[in-house]
Amino acid sequence: MTTNGWEPVVGLEIHVHLKTRTKMFCRCELAYGAPENSRTCPVCLAHPGTLPVPNRAAIEATIKLGLALGCRIAPRALFHRKHYFYPDLPKGYQISQYDVPLCSDGRFAVPAPGGDREIEIVRAHLEEDAAKTVHVGGESGRIGGAAHSNVDFNRGGTPLVEIVTRPDLHSPEDARAFLQLLRQTIVELGISDAEMEKGTLRADANISVRRAGERALRTRTELKNMNSFSFIARGIEAEVARQVAVWESGGEVTQQTFDYDAATGKLRPHRTKEEAEDYRYLPEPDLVPVEPPAELVERLRAEVPELPSSRVRLLMDAHGRSYESALFIGRLPFADLFREMIKAGWHADDAEHALMNTFSAIDVRPELENLAELYRVYAVRHELPRPVVIEATSASSRAGFSAEPYLAQRAVADLSELDPVIDRILAANEPQVAQYRAGKEGLLGFFVGQVMRETQGKASPQVVNERLREKLKS
Amino acid sequence: MAISRDDVLHVAKLARLALTEDEVARLGEQLGAILEAVGKVSELELDDVPPTSHPLDLVNVWGEDEPRPSLPADDALANAPERDGDFFRVPPAAAVETP
Missing domain, CATH: 1.10.8 (Helicase, Ruva Protein; domain 3)
Incomplete structure (x- = not known):
C-alpha cells in the first residue's frame, strides 16, 4: 500500500503467554484471575539465594512454535539477563534470550488474493513476563498522576515467547491479517490461548515510512499497548499518517515510543523520559545452555498439526471466500x-x-x-x-x-400452533389492531414482537409476518 | 585499560548509585584495573575457542511442569515495605526512573 507515494514499513513484535501449568523458572501455578500475590514463591519474588529452574514444557512449546514458523532450532541456545529497574521486575533483570535464541530465521505465509505474502520471522525466543502493576489514584489507571502503584506478582515469571518479524508488512491491513493468522496458528498448536483481551497475546509495531521505490529504511517509531487487532491496524494507520505529514512538512521523524489511545484514536508519547536502552545483557550464570536433542525436535515436529494457512488458502482459492471469512471458517x-x-x-x-x-x-x-x-x-x-x-x-x-x-420440539413453524397464539395476541390488543387497520402499518413490528415473545423466539419471523398481515387484513 | 569518567558515571546511573567525586575517582581506578586484568585474555590466540557461557559442563537442566505450593500472600508480603490489601505498594511507577 502506498499513500501519496509513501510506503509504510512495519515490523511486529508479538508476545505470547505460554499455556503451561507453571511459571518459567519456578513451579508456582499459573492461574489467570487468582487473588493477587497468591501464586508466588522465593524464586519469582527474587529472594536472595534462590535459583531458577527452566520449565521443560515451555521450552518444548517454543520449539514447536519455531517449527510451525519454519524456524531454525538452535543446536545450543542460551538465556541472558536483561537489566532494568522497575517495580514489576523484582530481580532487577529479566531472564530472556539474546544472541542465541531457541528459534530464528523462519518465514510465515499469509494467503492473499494475489498470492501468499511471505513474512520473515527474525526470531522467536523464550523469556519470563514481568509482574502486573496497577496504578492507583490518577485518571483511569494511567501512570500519569497516579498516587502510588500496586504490584501483583502472580503474572511475574509467566513463560513468554517473543516473536519478531522483519519489517515485511506494508499496510495496516497486512499487519492485521498476519497477526490474525499467527494467532490462529498459535491457538491450534495448543501452546497458548493467545487472547488479546486477557493480555495473553500482545503486539507492538515498529513503524517507518519511505518514498515508493526507496530502499533504505528511515527512522522508525514504536507503537505499544494496542489490545485488539482493529486497534493495531488503526494505530499503525494513525502513525503512518503522522510520519508522512512530518516528512512532507520538511520535518524529521525522531525515534520515539507511542501508546495508541483507542478511545480518541490519538497517539500519546509512551514515556516522558527517553534514553537509549542499555540493558547490559549477560549470559545468565544461574542457567546452563539448552541443547535440544534431535529426537526431541523430531518428536515435536511430528506433533505440529496441519496449519490454518493451508485451509485458509483452500477456502479462498477453491471456494472464493474472503480472507476474513476463510480465517473464520478455516478454524478447526x-x-x-x-x-x-x-x-x-x-x-x-x-x-x-x-x-x-x-x-x-x-x-x-x-x-x-x-x-x-x-x-x-x-x-x-x-x-x-x-x-x-x-x-x-x-x-x-x-x-x-x-x-x-x-x-421438532423447539421450532414453532407449524401454522396449527402459530395461529392460536396470533389470535390470542390480536384479541388482547384490540386498540392497536384498530389503529393498524386505520393505516398505522408500522404497528406490524409490535405484533411480531408479541408473537416472538410468546413463542420464546421459536417461531420463524417470516412466517409470523406473513400470517399477521393476512389476519390483519380481514 | 583505562575507563573514562563518563563511563563510570553512566554505569553508576544505570545501577542507581549516587557517587561522590572521590568515589568516582576511586572506582574508576578499580574498574580500570579489573578491565586490564580481563583484557589479558585478548593477548591469546582464541579464534578457534568457542565462548564459555557457563563454567559447568552441563546442558538441558530443566524441571517438569508440575505445580508446587506457592507462598500464602501474607508470607509473600512479609518483607514488603508497604502493602495495600494483598498488593505490594510501591511509589507511583512514573516516579521510577527507567533506563
Missing part, C-alpha cells in the same frame, strides 16, 4: 463442517453465512457429527428461525443430541 473444526455442507449441496455463500452467523453468537466446542446432522436438516429447512438454530448449535455440543427431535 469448522473447516470440516464447511466441507460437509458443500458436499451436502449448500452454496458456499449460504454455508459461510450460516456458520458465521450462528457461531459468532455462541461459545461452545462443537461436536462435529451432531453439528453436521443439524446443518443437514438446516440445509433443507432454511425457514428455521435463527434463535432456534443458534440454540440448537449450542445444544449440539451435548452428548445425545439429535437434530430432528430437538428441532
Whole structure:
C-alpha cells in the first residue's frame, strides 16, 4: 500500500503467554484471575539465594512454535539477563534470550488474493513476563498522576515467547491479517490461548515510512499497548499518517515510543523520559545452555498439526471466500463442517453465512457429527428461525443430541400452533389492531414482537409476518 | 585499560548509585584495573575457542511442569515495605526512573 507515494514499513513484535501449568523458572501455578500475590514463591519474588529452574514444557512449546514458523532450532541456545529497574521486575533483570535464541530465521505465509505474502520471522525466543502493576489514584489507571502503584506478582515469571518479524508488512491491513493468522496458528498448536483481551497475546509495531521505490529504511517509531487487532491496524494507520505529514512538512521523524489511545484514536508519547536502552545483557550464570536433542525436535515436529494457512488458502482459492471469512471458517473444526455442507449441496455463500452467523453468537466446542446432522436438516429447512438454530448449535455440543427431535420440539413453524397464539395476541390488543387497520402499518413490528415473545423466539419471523398481515387484513 | 569518567558515571546511573567525586575517582581506578586484568585474555590466540557461557559442563537442566505450593500472600508480603490489601505498594511507577 502506498499513500501519496509513501510506503509504510512495519515490523511486529508479538508476545505470547505460554499455556503451561507453571511459571518459567519456578513451579508456582499459573492461574489467570487468582487473588493477587497468591501464586508466588522465593524464586519469582527474587529472594536472595534462590535459583531458577527452566520449565521443560515451555521450552518444548517454543520449539514447536519455531517449527510451525519454519524456524531454525538452535543446536545450543542460551538465556541472558536483561537489566532494568522497575517495580514489576523484582530481580532487577529479566531472564530472556539474546544472541542465541531457541528459534530464528523462519518465514510465515499469509494467503492473499494475489498470492501468499511471505513474512520473515527474525526470531522467536523464550523469556519470563514481568509482574502486573496497577496504578492507583490518577485518571483511569494511567501512570500519569497516579498516587502510588500496586504490584501483583502472580503474572511475574509467566513463560513468554517473543516473536519478531522483519519489517515485511506494508499496510495496516497486512499487519492485521498476519497477526490474525499467527494467532490462529498459535491457538491450534495448543501452546497458548493467545487472547488479546486477557493480555495473553500482545503486539507492538515498529513503524517507518519511505518514498515508493526507496530502499533504505528511515527512522522508525514504536507503537505499544494496542489490545485488539482493529486497534493495531488503526494505530499503525494513525502513525503512518503522522510520519508522512512530518516528512512532507520538511520535518524529521525522531525515534520515539507511542501508546495508541483507542478511545480518541490519538497517539500519546509512551514515556516522558527517553534514553537509549542499555540493558547490559549477560549470559545468565544461574542457567546452563539448552541443547535440544534431535529426537526431541523430531518428536515435536511430528506433533505440529496441519496449519490454518493451508485451509485458509483452500477456502479462498477453491471456494472464493474472503480472507476474513476463510480465517473464520478455516478454524478447526469448522473447516470440516464447511466441507460437509458443500458436499451436502449448500452454496458456499449460504454455508459461510450460516456458520458465521450462528457461531459468532455462541461459545461452545462443537461436536462435529451432531453439528453436521443439524446443518443437514438446516440445509433443507432454511425457514428455521435463527434463535432456534443458534440454540440448537449450542445444544449440539451435548452428548445425545439429535437434530430432528430437538428441532421438532423447539421450532414453532407449524401454522396449527402459530395461529392460536396470533389470535390470542390480536384479541388482547384490540386498540392497536384498530389503529393498524386505520393505516398505522408500522404497528406490524409490535405484533411480531408479541408473537416472538410468546413463542420464546421459536417461531420463524417470516412466517409470523406473513400470517399477521393476512389476519390483519380481514 | 583505562575507563573514562563518563563511563563510570553512566554505569553508576544505570545501577542507581549516587557517587561522590572521590568515589568516582576511586572506582574508576578499580574498574580500570579489573578491565586490564580481563583484557589479558585478548593477548591469546582464541579464534578457534568457542565462548564459555557457563563454567559447568552441563546442558538441558530443566524441571517438569508440575505445580508446587506457592507462598500464602501474607508470607509473600512479609518483607514488603508497604502493602495495600494483598498488593505490594510501591511509589507511583512514573516516579521510577527507567533506563
